[in-house]
Amino acid sequence: MSAGGDIEALIDMMARLPGLGPRSARRAVLQMIRKKELLLTPLADLMHHVAATVRECATCGNIGAGQICDICASEKRATGEICVVEDVADLWAMERSAVFGGRYHVLGGTLSALDAVGPEELRIPKLVQRVTDERVTEVILALNATVDGQTTAHYIADQLEGRVRLTSLAQGVPIGGELDYLDDGTITAALRARKAF
Numbered sequence: 347m348s349a350g351g352d353i354e355a356l357i358d359m360m361a362r363l364p365g366l367g368p369r370s371a372r373r374a375v376l377q378m379i380r381k382k383e384l385l386l387t388p389l390a391d392l393m394h395h396v397a398a399t400v401r402e403c404a405t406c407g408n409i410g411a412g413q414i415c416d417i418c419a420s421e422k423r424a425t426g427e428i429c430v431v432e433d434v435a436d437l438w439a440m441e442r443s444a445v446f447g448g449r450y451h452v453l454g455g456t457l458s459a460l461d462a463v464g465p466e467e468l469r470i471p472k473l474v475q476r477v478t479d480e481r482v483t484e485v486i487l488a489l490n491a492t493v494d495g496q497t498t499a500h501y502i503a504d505q506l507e508g509r510v511r512l513t514s515l516a517q518g519v520p521i522g523g524e525l526d527y528l529d530d531g532t533i534t535a536a537l538r539a540r541k542a543f
Contacts, residue, residue, distance in 0.1 A: 353375065353379070356375050357371050357372050357375050358371075360374055360375055399411045401413070403415035403417075403418055405418040405476070406418050406449060406450050406451050406452055407434070407450075407451065407452030407453070407454060407469050407472075408434055408437055408450060408452055409434055417441075417449060417450060418449060422447070423447065423448060423449050424449070424480075425447055425448040425449075426448070426480075426481060426482055426483035426484065427446075427447075427448030427449070427482070427483065427484045427485075427486060428448060428449050428450065428451050428473070428476065428477070428480075428482050428484070428485050428486070429446055429448060429449070429450050429451070429486040429488050430450075430451045430453065430473060430485060430486065430487050430488060430489065430502065431450060431451070431452055431453070431488050431489070432452075432453055432454075432455060432456055432489055432490060432495065432498075433452060433453075433454065433455065434452055436452075436488065436490075437450050437452055440488065446486075448484075448486075449480075451469065451472070451473045451476065452469065453468045453469050453470065453473075453489075453498065454467075454468050454469055455467070455468055456468070456489065456490075456492070456494035456495050456497070456498040457494060457497050457498045457501055458494050465501065465505075468498075470501070470502060470505065473485075473502065473505075473506075474505050474506065477506060477509055477510050478509075482510055483510060483511060484510060484511040484512075484513060485502070485506060485510050485511070485512050485513070486513050486514065486515070487499045487502060487503070487512065487513070487514040487515070488514070488515050489514075491517055491531070491535070499514060516539055517532070517535040517536070517539060518532060518533075518535050518536025518537075518539050519532065519533075519536045
């Protein structure tokens with residue numbers, strides 16, 4: 347493959363990333379080539395290193411460099427609370443808020459009859475086992491407010507009923523949100539979850 351062909355292949359590969367279309371990928375590749383020593387070479391080295399060392403945490407499903415991720419390995423995180431999320435991106439979003447101090451459980455998706463995704467394809471049996479093994483007192487269901495997300499939450503609730511306290515994230519009007527811009531489902535959830543003022 348020629349140098350031009352390699353560059354086009356790199357652009358095509360970059361364009362497959364979420365949030366980057368062909369034009370954005372082309373600009374990104376051009377910028378990396380212009381600053382080859384500062385951007386392209388270190389990025390290539392780092393990507394090679396991450397590809398060789400990254401793995402899924404055997405306990406929770408997060409990703410990291412070891413068999414057990416830093417969150418699961420931390421004694422400070424052993425609070426008896428497990429926050430259940432759909433995927434690693436959701437875990438990272440929760441961590442950015444720096445509000446939750448417990449541990450996580452990444453399902454790897456949601457139940458979906460259409461896509462033939464059942465409990466065994468997800469990490470639900472592992473969650474049930476963790477509740478027993480880790481003396482969990484609360485499971486927080488932080489799943490997306492979609493049909494599949496809510497179906498999954500109900501399934502997990504059925505599996506853990508009577509074994510642990512089950513909670514879910516509040517749903518409703520976001521901070522700084524205006525009612526006029528919200529969909530009907532969000533307004534309905536916010537009204538049902540209202541609290542004393």
